[in-house]
Amino acid sequence: MLNLVQNEFVKIFSVLRSYIGFVLVAVLMPVILWGYGLGAQHMTLDRMGSELTNNFLIVGNVANGFTAAYFIMNFFYIHIPFLIVLAGGDIFAGESARGTFRLYATRPVSRPAIFLAKVIGANIYTILLMLLVAVMSLGLGVLWHGGGDMLVFQDGILILSQSQAWLRFLLAYGLAFYNMMLVTAVAIFFSVIVRNAVGPVVGAMAVIIFSFAITGLPLEIFDKIRPFIFTTYFDTWKYAFYEPIDWQLIRQGVGVVSVYMLIFLGVALFIFRKKDILT
Amino acid sequence: MSKLLIGLLLALGWSALVSAQEISNDDLLDLMRRNFARIEDYEVDMEVSVDLPVLRIPLKKIHYYYKAPDKSKIEARGFAMVPKEGITPFVQFLQEDSLDIRLEGRERYNDRDVYLVKVNNVQAADDSTKGDTIDLKLWVDVSSGIIYKGIVRNDDADFITALFNYEFVDGYVWLPVRTELEIEFPPEVRNLQMLGKDPVSAKKFRDSIKGRADRIRGTVVLKFSNYRLNRGLSDKIFEDESAKTAQ
Numbered sequence: 001m002l003n004l005v006q007n008e009f010v011k012i013f014s015v016l017r018s019y020i021g022f023v024l025v026a027v028l029m030p031v032i033l034w035g036y037g038l039g040a041q042h043m044t045l046d047r048m049g050s051e052l053t054n055n056f057l058i059v060g061n062v063a064n065g066f067t068a069a070y071f072i073m074n075f076f077y078i079h080i081p082f083l084i085v086l087a088g089g090d091i092f093a094g095e096s097a098r099g100t101f102r103l104y105a106t107r108p109v110s111r112p113a114i115f116l117a118k119v120i121g122a123n124i125y126t127i128l129l130m131l132l133v134a135v136m137s138l139g140l141g142v143l144w145h146g147g148g149d150m151l152v153f154q155d156g157i158l159i160l161s162q163s164q165a166w167l168r169f170l171l172a173y174g175l176a177f178y179n180m181m182l183v184t185a186v187a188i189f190f191s192v193i194v195r196n197a198v199g200p201v202v203g204a205m206a207v208i209i210f211s212f213a214i215t216g217l218p219l220e221i222f223d224k225i226r227p228f229i230f231t232t233y234f235d236t237w238k239y240a241f242y243e244p245i246d247w248q249l250i251r252q253g254v255g256v257v258s259v260y261m262l263i264f265l266g267v268a269l270f271i272f273r274k275k276d277i278l279t
Numbered sequence: 280m281s282k283l284l285i286g287l288l289l290a291l292g293w294s295a296l297v298s299a300q301e302i303s304n305d306d307l308l309d310l311m312r313r314n315f316a317r318i319e320d321y322e323v324d325m326e327v328s329v330d331l332p333v334l335r336i337p338l339k340k341i342h343y344y345y346k347a348p349d350k351s352k353i354e355a356r357g358f359a360m361v362p363k364e365g366i367t368p369f370v371q372f373l374q375e376d377s378l379d380i381r382l383e384g385r386e387r388y389n390d391r392d393v394y395l396v397k398v399n400n401v402q403a404a405d406d407s408t409k410g411d412t413i414d415l416k417l418w419v420d421v422s423s424g425i426i427y428k429g430i431v432r433n434d435d436a437d438f439i440t441a442l443f444n445y446e447f448v449d450g451y452v453w454l455p456v457r458t459e460l461e462i463e464f465p466p467e468v469r470n471l472q473m474l475g476k477d478p479v480s481a482k483k484f485r486d487s488i489k490g491r492a493d494r495i496r497g498t499v500v501l502k503f504s505n506y507r508l509n510r511g512l513s514d515k516i517f518e519d520e521s522a523k524t525a526q
Contacts, residue, residue, distance in 0.1 A: 153475020156333035
């Protein structure tokens with residue numbers, strides 16, 4: 001299995017588009033952190049409102065690497081799925097498009113083993129991308145802007161101490177990675193049913209955009225279906241920063257995401273096992 | 280009706296008599312300033328917990344320096360917010376030259392004799408309020424002049440109610456050991472609770488607060504310990520950036 005996973009890993013990184021996400025994160029994060037450094041203190045105090053700041057003496061500031069990484073997570077969790085699907089979408093369909101599947105499937109390895117290796121390979125790509133996001137936002141952010149107490153939005157403003165912040169980020173990145181595993185599963189699902197490399201990427205993106213639209217548009221007509229849409233739970237990582245941590249909402253989010261993940265991967269495996277490989 | 284009028288006149292007359300007999304306005308102001316005027320400098324450890332519906336800061340340890348007449352500095356690890364009225368009970372307001380001060384009467388407060396004092400049209404302490412004035416209502420100890428309770432009123436509403444407990448530091452001066460402030464904010468401050476909400480949650484929140492005119496209320500508690508009084512604090516302590524922030 002280890003060799004199979006290694007093969008998949010090599011294949012993922014032999015495709016140029018797999019690097020797009022890494023390059024984007026590596027370039028974008030420093031730019032955001034640079035911009036944050038220019039206007040963060042002003043922005044933070046503005047958000048607190050003059051009614052609060054007028055009545056208090058304020059010492060120190062929350063414009064630091066932790067708060068920067070939190071702001072980055074707040075907007076980036078919607079966009080990172082589009083980078084994740086690039087690898088997952090290619091993992092089966094790319095083989096079909098290149099015509100290597102028939103040779104691969106003639107080896108004495110079961111299809112579930114091939115499937116599992118590809119799922120693990122795609123998820124390694126996902127975790128590497130998430131790790132880069134963490135390193136470039138939190139790691140670089142703390143190096144650049146220093147540490148300290150961080151600002152969090154929870155029914156207003158909540159200040160978390162530096163000692164709490166590290167653990168909260170660990171949990172938040174863990175939850176974000178788990179959600180991105182679902183994105184990978186969606187991409188794998190499309191990759192199994194389509195034979196060209198572009199289709200799964202576009203298909204997975206379409207599903208995610210559609211789901212985000214239902215989740216994000218404040219229209220009453222979507223209120224009843226919103227709880228059943230998986231992207232509704234993509235912000236579960238936010239609860240890691242709540243005080244106290246909202247484990248109930250985290251469990252709910254992880255539960256729904258797990259169910260969807262099993263459905264997408266289960267159906268994908270079923271299709272893959274039954275599939276005639278003709279290319 | 281005539282009895283009522285007589286009663287009212289007697290009450291007014293008694294009130295005026297009490298005021299006239301008790302203490303003049305100048306003496307009252309001297310009394311309130313006297314305690315803090317003994318201080319040349321001090322430093323103290325503080326614990327601050329902020330629990331407002333729109334702002335929560337878990338317990339924070341800070342160190343406060345003061346040097347007469349107007350230097351102060353707060354040191355904290357990380358970020359801290361301390362209510363301006365909480366550390367030195369209304370001392371800053373009482374330093375003004377022309378205060379519209381009025382003795383409203385005398386009463387018992389927590390088994391102590393206190394003057395009930397109104398101070399009107401006090402200039403708010405910072406520039407940000409654009410020349411707004413506030414009114415103070417103070418419960419002032421008859422003998423020591425320390426303030427046990429104060430209400431700050433602005434725009435026809437009480438927005439800070441402060442309760443002070445003291446200790447007699449070094450047998451020389453009364454300084455607070457615990458301050459509890461109940462702070463009220465106008466309803467608009469509730470909008471801060473929208474921060475970070477996604478559009479759906481923001482819409483639900485907006486719907487839930489639509490038409491609500493009730494003010495937002497929260498509590499800040501400050502606990503003081505380890506007072507070090509009149510030890511000759513150096514001016515250098517107050518020269519760095521954080522000192523400027525805190526003053």
